[in-house]
Amino acid sequence: MQITSQSAMWFLPFVCPLCLYVAWSDMRxxxxxxxxxxxxxxxxxxxxLIILPLSEYGWRLTHVVVVxxxxxxxxxxxxxxxxxAKFSAAAAPFVAFGDMRLLMAVFAATLLSAWVTHRIAKYSPIRRAVPDWDSWDRGWDFPMGLALGGTLIIYLALGAIYGT
Incomplete structure (x- = not known):
């Protein structure tokens, strides 16, 4: 992985609660x-700004604009x-450019898992615990915040373990 384990470990405790909130809010x-x-x-x-070299920090900010x-x-x-789209842009600078293929694989697996889990939960007792969630009754619309937030958490966790 191109991301350093040190930067992933620094980002993860701040990013994780935000991603979980985004997933919950999008489902709700x-x-x-x-x-x-x-x-x-x-x-x-x-x-x-604290953890990345200044040159890399600047390049990563361009990811925001492109995404x-x-x-x-x-x-x-x-x-x-x-x-x-906005969440993806805000998440983009956390990803090292060299990890794009890995990120796409993680996103594909997370999206599939999130979709299946959400559909199963829709027809399970979980729905009775949160019956007012809008995502239950949106047909084929899916709360992508669940998959996007999960992807960023998984990527940073992998970076913390396997990063350079």
């Missing part, structure tokens, strides 16, 4: 709060929600 309301996206980017801006532009195009085409 089918929205990712802007405050959570801003907080995630703020974590990178502060912790990244946001791609997300805007996908959102305009109706392929992703606006919150998903």
């Amino acid at each position: 309301t089918m929205r990712i709060p802007n405050l959570a996206v801003i907080a995630l980017l703020g974590v990178f801006m502060v912790v990244g 946001l532009l791609i997300g805007m195009v996908l959102n305009a085409g109706g392929l992703v929600g606006a919150g998903d």
